[in-house]
Amino acid sequence: MMENSPSILALDFDGVICDGLIEYFQVAWRAYSGVWHAENKIPPDGLAETFYPLRAVIETGWEMPVLIKALIEGISEEQIYQEWHNISKQILEKDNLKSQDIAKELDSIRDEWINNDLDGWLSLNRFYPGTIEKIRSIASSSVELYIITTKEGRFVKQLLQRWGVELNSELIFGKEVKRPKYEIIRELIKKHNISPGNVWFVEDRLKTLQVVKKLPDLQDVKLFLASWGYNTASEREAAKNDERIKLISLAQFVQDSFAW
Template structure:
């Protein structure tokens, strides 16, 4: 890897879901209600074991519109192993069979979430939890030399709502959400290009190994330090893959909450 890396980042880029916030309960409720709407499901309550299956399979989801499809796949009898191995192909088949567009599903999902927030913000917020030590870590960085950015596929306004509940007010320009419609590696490159402190040292924490692998393939990001959050939405095989990768380091929650010098 080219260049030298400081023992502390000048820029810390963080994914949100699975790194800062655990929103599994909210995901499932939103996905279930969206599924009910699209598939005209009369039952208000989901099958008893559906939520736990959904939680286990959350690592396959890349963007929110896939979540109701995951429920559809499970209810149609697709096994968990098959979903783990062939999710993208399965999702494509469901779209073809139902003649649905991903944009249509995304709109319904976001509309349900927006309505929920308008009607009962407290119950929506209460289905989210923040991983231990993460809010304290963010607070410690607010006035430090390290600039913090959130780079996520979640809508930026939802991120701001959740952080505000914890007393964290990040500038709007510090949150790059789904509305930016650009790959994360492009955003990381822009952050380096716009850095106030040079040379920029960017560290990126993400819970999806495929995202980190794509960043590692970019020649213009060869000095970025890459971390897979082992507490996030990933599988044992993905964590093993991170340990075998020459650019990606496996990061524990205890390390994340500690001083940067412990990050390896």
Template sequence: MSVNAPTILALDFDGVICDGLPEYFATAWRTYCKIWLPSSQTTPENLTSQFDRLRPVIETGWEMPVLIRALLSGVTEAEIWQNWSAIAQKFLQQDNLTAAEIGKQLDAIRDEWISTNLDSWLDLHRFYPGVLERLHSLIDSPVKPLIITTKEGRFVEQLLQRQGIQLPSQSVLGKEIKRPKYQIIRELIAIATQTPVVFWFVEDRLKTLQLVQQQADLEDVRLFLADWGYNTSAERELAQQNPRIQLLSLAQFAEDFSAWG
């Protein structure tokens, strides 16, 4: 194995392999309508594109319908970029809601959709250009691809199978694992059969990479921020200033590992 290639390549799913923006918005809009009962359930013009642009401010699912609430209440995109956390809390207090209540509603709406019309839910997921081809090329290579995601593993497997990619179940570590990604990485390194272990991790959330960076025993894990995912220009600039984290482009991802920087 070349020193310029990993033995294990761990990938986040949403924001690295798959773009779930259409599903995020559709579920968020249904939740918004359920909670705030607008006079019309027809999606307002331009709302979807605004939501898509602002997706990087979202850290947890409950925030998605609140983002719609803020936009429809006249909060500007510039204000949301600058002060989203405080804005979200303001709407919780103003509307006498809690994050847990909204999250429960959103999960229930998504679960009902999945149980009644799984295919239409799966159809709302799209894949970034070239990523599936790259993933497929790794399946019979010396590099072991893994997926570490907060999405349920069974849905990841179904989405990939629809595209002709069959990964072993043990290669998809989803929401059901219920452990932080840095702990999953630690466990994967401990059970790796191929030595030495050269572990690379590609993620679109800077905070997740920073948490891995804070683990003293994971200092040899090579960290990449996917610049095509759900992150901001400010986060990408921070990554470029961090000697442990490398900014990775979609074009680089499709190339040989030696081109990854």
């Protein structure tokens, strides 16, 4: 193994490996239409284009239909960027909804779509240039590769299989594990009996990296913010000015780790 390589490379999926913006919007719109009983089943012109950059505020899948609800109600993009947590909470309370129910609706729509039109569903998810080749390269090296994501692990597995990448289920930690990403990183360190400094974690959500950064036992984990993922200009600027978090480009990511 190269000196400047990790023992464990932990990767987020959406926003690091896979660009699912088109699928996100299509599934979110269907879920929104079902939950709020939309009369018009066709999304308004321009809604998807407004939704795409705002994906950066989403932490878990159930928020996506709520984001569409917020946009339909005329809440401004600026408000959403600044106050999304409160806005999403208020929408749920106003309509007496639970996040778990919306999540179930979202997953149910995905399952039905996959069962009825797998090729159509898969075609809406696109891998960032070079990421599939990077995954193959890591998987065949001495580096232990793990995917840690808030997406359902079974969806991740299906998408990778589509492109000929077979990862064992134990290497994919999806939403179903119901544990924070930092806890999973701790478990991997313990499992492999390595020091935290031998773990590299690539994520597109700055807040997730900041949580890891604050934990004393994980202070040596190397943290990377994926600049091509679902984050904002201000978050990327914050990463540039953070000694612990390194902003990495897609061009760097797909190269050998010495280029990071």
